[in-house]
Amino acid sequence: PVVPARAPGPALVLGQYLSTLGILTPRQEEELHAGMVRGAVALGHTRIVFKPHPSAPAHWTRALEEEAVRLGAVLTVADSPVLAETLFESMRPALVVGCFSTALLTAASFYGLPVARLGTGPLLQQLSPYQNSNRIPVTIVDALLPDLDDPAAVTGWSMPSPEEIARGAAGLVGAVGYAMQPQLQAPLRPVAERYLSGHRDAVRRYFKRRRLTALGLPGAIPAQLTFIPRNATVRRLARRARTLKRAAAG
Structure with a gap:
């Protein structure tokens, strides 16, 4: 018998709750997540899953659901306490979007999933003092992964080799x-x-x-x-x- 092809997975948006670290204000972080939803929809994804940080306020998810509906997409919330890697394995998302979560690199390197970043440019300028320990992961993600606001870069990107x-x-x-x-x-x-x-x-x-x-x-x-x-x-x-x-x- 012919095994039917598996339907493409949804886009997965990873929340980090950066406002608790003083990196962003709650309003800035809420807008960052909304930008991730808009970027995913602009790339043709109409099914989106949002994995919030466990401590993030509930009203963020409601705002994202409303934004998705406005854009003609459906957003569901993965609010169970599971690792992002569990979702990579079970869901096989068509795209993983985040700011500078190390899970983005895991998704690309170990699961072969398409990934995109958003917001790293402004963060590189906002992090203070310069020796803020978050600067290294932000720099790595910014340098290696495609910007969600550049659809051609996202669709044409592949994980660089270790040599590269x-x-x-x-x-x-x-x-x-x-x-x-x-x-x-x-x-x-x-x-x-x-x-x-x-x-x-x-x-x-x-x-x-x-x-x-x-x-x-x-x-x-x-x-x-x-x-x-x-x-x-x-x-x-x-x-x-x-x-x-x-x-x-x-």
């Missing part, structure tokens, strides 16, 4: 680790210097320019600008003045 990860993410993680704890991670300084010298485009996303300046690393603020205070208006006026000066010289 070693060539790319390892250098980034070493550089971030040194910038976070230069005293404890002093042997990583050459790694940080090599990475920053060859990946100037990563400076703004993963590093604070003033921290690089304090550590004397590539990507630091030019010496003639280090006097400028941390004020957006003053910095904008300074950039405009430099532009006018170059135009006049030309």
Whole structure:
């Protein structure tokens, strides 16, 4: 007899309850989850399962259910206390979405499931102080996994090989680790210097320019600008003045 093909699983949204850690406000986290639902629907998923953090408030799930209905999708809540891996195995979701949960990497590496991240970019800028221990997992997920807001990246993505990860993410993680704890991670300084010298485009996303300046690393603020205070208006006026000066010289 012919065994019928298994129907595609739903999209699985992983909640982390980041507001309890002071990383996001409750309102920001609620909107982050809503963005995950919108992103999943935009990719064609009309069945969505939300796995909330056990301590998350119940009204979040009600708001997500309403958002799904508004978008023409159906959202159910996996409120039983099971590991995400249990759902990966039993549900075989068509997509796993989260912020920086390590379960995203487990889903991709060990279960071969499509994954997507959302919200890591703003988090990289918001985490404070720079040596916040969450910076490493946020950096890894941001660097390796596709952004939910980029449908082409999500649908065309595959998990990098260990060799590719070693060539790319390892250098980034070493550089971030040194910038976070230069005293404890002093042997990583050459790694940080090599990475920053060859990946100037990563400076703004993963590093604070003033921290690089304090550590004397590539990507630091030019010496003639280090006097400028941390004020957006003053910095904008300074950039405009430099532009006018170059135009006049030309």
